[in-house]
Amino acid sequence: MxxxxxxxxxxxxxxxxxxxxxxxxxxxxxxxxxxxxxxxxxxxxxxxxxxxxxxxxxxxxxxxxxxxxxxxxxxxxxxxxxxxxxxxxxxxxxxxxxxxxxxxxxxxxxxxxxxxxxxxxxxxxxxxxxxxxxxxxxxxxxxxxxxxxxxxxxxxLDAFVEHVLTFVDLSEIGPMKVVADTANGMGGLVVPAVLRRLDGVEFEIMFPELDGTFPNHPADPLQPANQRDLRARVVAGGFDLGLAFDGDADRVFVVDERGVGLSGSTTTAILAAATLRQHAGATVLHNLICSRSVPEVVDEHGGHPVRTRVGHSYIKQMMAETGALFGGEHSAHYYFARNFNADSGLIAALMVMAEVGRSGALLSELRVPFERYASSGEINTKVDDAVAVIDRVSGEFADHPQDDLDGLTVDCGDWWFNLRPSNTEPVLRLNLEAPNRDACDDRVAELLALITT
Structure with a gap:
C-alpha cells in the first residue's frame, strides 16, 4: 500500500x-x-x-x-x-x-x-x-x-485560551487540585495556558516538555498502561482528578481521585447531562461503540440522542446536519457545536472540572449514575477475511436485530456487540456490553470463539 x-x-x-x-x-x-x-x-x-x-x-x-x-x-x-x-x-x-x-x-x-x-x-x-x-x-x-x-x-494560543474558557462558568470551578499528564505532547503547550487562568485551582503537569521522541511513555492514553503514571500520581498527590492527553491533545481521558479512570462513554454521558442542563431538548450524538448508558442519560435529561458511525468526519458532518450541540466517542473525542463542531480535549476537561465543582461531590461519586453496564473495551483479532467472518457471525445471530451502520451491530436484549473491520490492518474490532462483568466476559469468550473458528 x-x-x-x-x-x-x-x-x-x-x-x-x-x-x-x-x-x-x-x-x-x-x-x-x-x-x-x-x-x-x-x-x-x-x-x-x-x-x-x-x-x-x-x-x-x-x-x-x-x-x-x-x-x-x-x-x-x-x-x-x-x-x-x-x-x-x-x-x-x-x-x-x-x-x-x-x-x-x-x-x-x-x-x-x-x-x-x-x-x-x-x-x-x-x-x-x-x-x-x-x-x-x-x-x-x-x-x-x-x-x-x-x-x-x-x-x-491566547485567543484559543479565551475561547476555551467561555465553555464553563468559571465560578463553578471551586478550589481543587488537578494533575495532567501531557506525555511530552502538545498538551504541554495548551493545558497549562488554560489551567493557570483558573482561580483556586492548584495544578501540576507531568511530562510537560514538548518532545516527539516520547521519552517517558507513549502519548496514547487509550491504553491503560499509559495512564499508570498519572493514576499513581493522583493518589500519591491527593489530587481531585487527573487528565491524560494524547500527543496532539485533542483527546482527554479522566481519572478520579482514587486513581480509577473513566471510560470515554462515562465522560460522554457526564458532558451530555451538563449540556442538556443548559440547553433542554438539545440533540446529542454518540458513536455506536458508546455504552447504552449514553443515550439513556440523554433521554432522561430531555435530549435527543443520535447514533453515528465511528470517526470524526462522520460525527462533524452529523453535528452540522442535525444541529447537535455535543457529540462524544468511546475513544475520548468530544465535539462541541460552539467549537465549530470540532473536538477538543481541553474543553471537555474544563467541563468535567466544572461538573465536579458544581456538584460538590467527589468524582468517584459523580460518575456512579453514568456507569450502568460492563464493557469489553475494544478487542482486536487478526483475521484472513474480515467480510467472511462478519457474515458468519451475522448468520449465527440471525434471530436478533442487526444493523450495518458501521460493521455489524447485534442487539441481543440485555447485551449487544459491534464487530467492524479496521481501515488499516487485517483485524476485526469487537466491542461488547452486558449487564455485569461475568456476563460480559462470558459473551466475549463466545464471540471470540466464533471469530477465530
Missing amino acids: SVLDQIVKAYDIRGTVHDELNADVAHALGVGFATFVTAAGADRVVVARDMRPSGPSLVEAFTRGLNEHGVDVVDIGLASTDLMYYASGTLDVPGAMWTASHNPAGYNGVKLCLGGARPVGADSGLADVKSVAQAVLDGNEPQRATTPGTRTEDSM
Whole structure:
C-alpha cells in the first residue's frame, strides 16, 4: 500500500502513516491540497504541527507546495489539533495539522479541514487530494501559479485560551487540585495556558516538555498502561482528578481521585447531562461503540440522542446536519457545536472540572449514575477475511436485530456487540456490553470463539 493510500485509509480513525512520509510526499500533498481548496474558493490555509522531529521539514515542504500553486499560508507553528481547528474556524480558512496523534515517534501525518473546521475525510475530498498528489509524485504536477502564495506567522494560543474558557462558568470551578499528564505532547503547550487562568485551582503537569521522541511513555492514553503514571500520581498527590492527553491533545481521558479512570462513554454521558442542563431538548450524538448508558442519560435529561458511525468526519458532518450541540466517542473525542463542531480535549476537561465543582461531590461519586453496564473495551483479532467472518457471525445471530451502520451491530436484549473491520490492518474490532462483568466476559469468550473458528 502506498503512503498516500495509507493516509486516505487511516485518516478517519485518527491514524497516520509511517516514516515513509517524506518531504517529497509532503510537497505533493501541499499541491494536492492547494488544488482542492482553490476549487472550493479558498486562497489561504492555516498550517500547524506537533512536536515530532519530522514536523518542521514536512511543514516546509507542504507549505512550498501550497505557495507554488498560489495559496497563502498562515503558519501558527506548534499547536494542538484543537487549536488548529479553532484557527480554521475563526479565520474561516482551510487548515492542515501535521501530527501522528497517539502513534509512535517514527510516524507522522496530516489532518485536513476546510474553512470553519469542516471535515475533509476519505469520502469528502481526501481522495481528490490524493489523486493530485500522486500525479505530482509521478512527475505530472499541475501548472504552477503565476503569482506564488505568501507565508506569514501568527500565534493564536491566547485567543484559543479565551475561547476555551467561555465553555464553563468559571465560578463553578471551586478550589481543587488537578494533575495532567501531557506525555511530552502538545498538551504541554495548551493545558497549562488554560489551567493557570483558573482561580483556586492548584495544578501540576507531568511530562510537560514538548518532545516527539516520547521519552517517558507513549502519548496514547487509550491504553491503560499509559495512564499508570498519572493514576499513581493522583493518589500519591491527593489530587481531585487527573487528565491524560494524547500527543496532539485533542483527546482527554479522566481519572478520579482514587486513581480509577473513566471510560470515554462515562465522560460522554457526564458532558451530555451538563449540556442538556443548559440547553433542554438539545440533540446529542454518540458513536455506536458508546455504552447504552449514553443515550439513556440523554433521554432522561430531555435530549435527543443520535447514533453515528465511528470517526470524526462522520460525527462533524452529523453535528452540522442535525444541529447537535455535543457529540462524544468511546475513544475520548468530544465535539462541541460552539467549537465549530470540532473536538477538543481541553474543553471537555474544563467541563468535567466544572461538573465536579458544581456538584460538590467527589468524582468517584459523580460518575456512579453514568456507569450502568460492563464493557469489553475494544478487542482486536487478526483475521484472513474480515467480510467472511462478519457474515458468519451475522448468520449465527440471525434471530436478533442487526444493523450495518458501521460493521455489524447485534442487539441481543440485555447485551449487544459491534464487530467492524479496521481501515488499516487485517483485524476485526469487537466491542461488547452486558449487564455485569461475568456476563460480559462470558459473551466475549463466545464471540471470540466464533471469530477465530
